[in-house]
Amino acid sequence: MCSLEKRGRLFILKLTGDGEHRLNPTLLDSLRSTINQIRSDQSSSQSVLITTSDGKFFSNGYDLALAETNPSLSVLMDSKLRSLVADLISLPMPTIAAVTGHASAAGCILAMSHDYVLMRRDRGFLYMSELDIELKVPAWFMALIRVKIGSPAARRDVMLTAAKVTAEMGVEMGIVDSAYDSAVETVEAAVRLGEEIIRRGGDGHVYGKMRETLLREVLVHTIGEDESGSSVVRNTRSKL
């Protein structure tokens, strides 16, 4: 499901295995408990988190097939992801997503919940697929999109054309920080960036608080009331 490695002061969280890393309740619980583990580590306020994955996918979004069998699981997955993202936003350390595979819908949101997005340029894309699969987009997803993507035209392209955003496109749009030639180089760059941030020093607790204020609009949604029906599944056709 997911593994945690500590390299010096770097925490490397990996979505393991060759599958699509669909954000089902089990994986989400596993991720949350790992983040809690990181948070309670003694050195956490002088650390950095890197999140990455094995295989072709960073994450292909919610487990829609599962939600088809039991619609209440839609609400449950959304609620668990919201909590996970709230945890990431309040985490007392900088966070880096090393995107080495496709990140779609909820998977794209997970990647974008990190402070830095580093991505391979040779394969894979960020893809807010909802328009293509007739899924409504939860309000809190939109809050993150609005905070993380500055240009109105880029937001429109991401959300209203369901653009498959490669790393190069992402850099141009201001969604991705930098692009690399392979998965390995992306992770290496994330490690170098993480080490540079740690060298700079700074108090992770202050950092976390500042990030919370910057992403306040997202937190308002993630810790607010559930909006039942706001992520209704219409069909599970995947465009990938």
Next chain:
Amino acid sequence: MCTLEKRGDLFHLTLTGDDEHRFHPDTITSVLSLLEQAKSQSTKGSVLITTGHGKFFSNGFDLAWAQSAGHGAIERMHQMVKSFKPVLAALLDLPMPTIAALNGHAAASGLMFALSHDYVFMRKDRGVLYMSEVDIGLPVPDYFSALVVAKVGSGIARRELLLSGKKLKGEDAVALGIVDSAAHDSAEGVVEATVSLGESLAAKKWNGEVYASIRRSLYPELCRMLELTVNNLATHNL
């Protein structure tokens, strides 16, 4: 005054005649009714393209009509400002992608009409964007500013648009991120380019309600001012 034509998947809304296409209570009513018609006839893959004939896309409100009322001028202005809101709301709520093909100048409420579309294409050779209010001493309605803030990201671009009184040519408008394209000469060139974009969007066969709901959620503050619900929880075909 204005017509609506359907050609394949594309709805063509045209401001007809060689005049300034100023927004007057009658034009506002006509445009609103045509937008409602497009909405009621929409299917998966529908797209709206709005353009005009002649030198102007639209030169704003019919100030002459307002002034002809003498003491009643202010009342008439308020009436037009108020009744224009539903036009922008209808565009933001339209269950299909919308493209403005600017054949010529777009000023004040005419520019707001253009900006309310998902995509805005201008001519390279002719036509300017002009928020005239600062020059003629008219306050800008709050929902106009909300639209500019929603659609134009940079502080500098917002200033140039709302506060500078500049007449922005296509090239400038693209550089400021206000319009998507100013690559084509002639009105026909722009329309052709928008038809091409329209056809590629239509080919996606998107669900219009989902499209409109995602669009509204891109602009929550603007929708609030236009009295549009942001999170449309209405579902169908569950």
